[in-house]
Amino acid sequence: MKDEAVYILGGYQTDFARNWARENKHIAAMMREAYEGSIEATKLEPSNIRAAFVGNFAAELYCMQGHLGAFFVDFDPRFVGLPTMRFENACAASAVAALSAMAHIQAGIYDLICLIGVEQMKTADPAKGGEYLGTAAWYEKECQGIEFPFPKLFGQLGDEYDKRYGLDDRHLAKIADINYTNARNNPNAQTRDWFMSFEHACTVSKYNTAIGGRIKVTDCSQVTDGAVCLYIASKNYASKYAARHGLKIEEIPRILGWGHTTAPIEFAKKVADSADDQYILPMTRKAITDAYERAGIADCWQLDVIETHDCFTTSEYMAIDHFGLTQPGESYRAIEEGVIEMGGKLPINPSGGLIGCGHPVGATGARQLLDAYKQITGTAGDYQVPNAKKVATLNIGGTATTNVCFIVGVRS
């Protein structure tokens, strides 16, 4: 395996509070705004782009539109002829697109790749949207005929924690509260102006119904329209970019490590397979430890920030011990001790995560990478973690079937 350095040159996130169906916009409009915003943000020369990779989960279902990469060449006459690709790995679509971009850079095929993650979800009513999301699991076995299958599946993750280690739902409520609180500082977060409190997150009510076992509405990530565009570059290109913009190459965030695993698609099999393992989702744990190893870091305490895949509060609860903040089954300790809050020892999801910032499925992995970039370059604004130098991202597809972890940072 080559070990060429791969850099992230910044990008742009659309406002995740927008409803593009209400604006009567095409999914390609979202991609275009993200692209144009990214050029303005990075001051990159468009003619330097060698390829465009698009991560998207299910535009065929939500928008009756496939072949999204092709829309990229519509954004600039100079793009006609560029190679484009579309990647689908459920909610991990754009993290997998980023892995592929990294590989293409390391192979020396391209030196600058435009990466777009995009999803338009508000075209579907909640029940239909829930059914579409079910295709990220084993649809026939786990989702067919079930209303809102994913909350139920991730409710089962909570149940498994409860069975093995015990689980107090107030810790899940606290996770929701922290993510909403963080989102209030993120000008692109979907829930930035929504009301939330720990008490509300604890309460089952008309406005906070239980929709999947122990999963309530406040335990869920959002149905979100959004796109993110960022740039993956070789060391050679990043050096030239740095020189043009008066930067040092050492200041530009790079991918320090990565992990990528696939677990059996069926959730029950995952759980059955891990019966004798201290980690409930060992393939998720492996993606994380592979990334640590490749980045040359011993444990999570060498990180400054984590942006994790909190599609439900249970998935963040899982991430806490799988990242190693606590012993397996003791995630509650990090929650109670304030470790994961802003100002804590290792903040999780300063952006608000999928619960607070939003979860446009195919864009989430790219959004996490962009937020990692922002943290490291000190450009995260009101949700900046001071002096962040290393950020981990965890993007999962399905019920933690596809697991992608990146460590992004600058060498200290």
Added chain:
Amino acid sequence: MVNRINTVAVLGASGTIGSLSGGLMAQNGLKVYFLSRTKEGAERGLQRAIAQARSETIAQNIVCGDYEHLLSRAVDEADWVVEAITEDAGIKQHMHEQVEPYIKPQTIISSTTSSLPLSSLVQGRSKEFKKHFLSTHFYNPPGRMPACEITGIDDTDPEIIELMQQFLAKRLRRVVIRVKNVAAFAGNRIAFVLFSRITSLAREFGVETMDYLIGPYTGRLMPPLATLDLVGIDIHKAIVDSLNANTNDAMHNWLAVPGYINTMIQKNLLGNKTKGGFYKKLESGKYVFLDPVSCNYGPAIEPHMAFVEQAKHLIRMARYKEAFEAILSARGREADIVKDILCAYVAYSYSLVGQVTDSKMGIEGIDKVMSYGFHWAAPSVIVDMLGGSQAAVGLLRERKLEVPQALQDDLKSGFRITNSGKYFVAK
């Protein structure tokens, strides 16, 4: 300093603005008294606030009651009294008189009005009362429209304005716009001049055609006459009348209230609240449209014009500047109307820099209120779409519109409306 406000008394909590702005306060941890003529009215306001927050838990921060039983206690305890009662100067004066005996020396009092002369509301009140009095003009619904215009009267202590600016921004997450104490402040003054012009044009072109021409694709959430149905035709007339009486500027001749508006009011066709205004929804779900000449309703004509459809298509694909090029290159009376309205919006907005907002801020304050109060594309965004300030100056000159100095100078502060694409809807 902003932490010195912890308890609020909302007067008029049965109304939309009172209950929803009061709800925001409760959401952000303040103790809020919801006061109305009847306790039941206040409790209806509470339900509205709960629906806005989508949580019953905020009720623990809200105490409901009527003026007779709770006013003295609530005002005595309050650090801030918000008056959001009926838009009637006499009724407001009387309420302020009733409140005065109970306020503490440092209590802040604000009115949510924008259309009534502010000084008239505190006639007869003490110097100390006036020193702590200002307007906090929330936009409706405050859960979705974060703009809040604030201004004081001559007697208002500048420190109180400063404190409230900080408080509204930091504790209530408002986009605060400091305005001068002039009729309708910034947002309503600009919007209602345009609304007024469109109601006049509707007499000639029809309701449906005007809303089609000046539709969401021109940079607004809703078509203008549909917006007036939401506002209420009676409220529209009251604001335009107030502007007529209290302003005198280059757009004054646009403030005529066509006779059919008075007929609408006489016939109780006040908009959504009377289930009929410019639009009327039939049981079938279809809409019929008011004929301004006869004041009867007629079926949809479904206007279709090539330049509008082309602009909408381009906006659907986020090709905003090309959409405006399509509008600008279109020929014909209808295209001219669209261009005239867009240019008038720019001309009037920039002309008010320094008159309704501080000139040092350039167009920033007006940009903010139009974006965050009306969800319209800000004037500076329209200028960008027209090709920049010099191109806009040229278009204004073509229309013999006075070119504001602020536009010529392209005065801008560091602030910039972001995500401006969201203001252009492909409808």
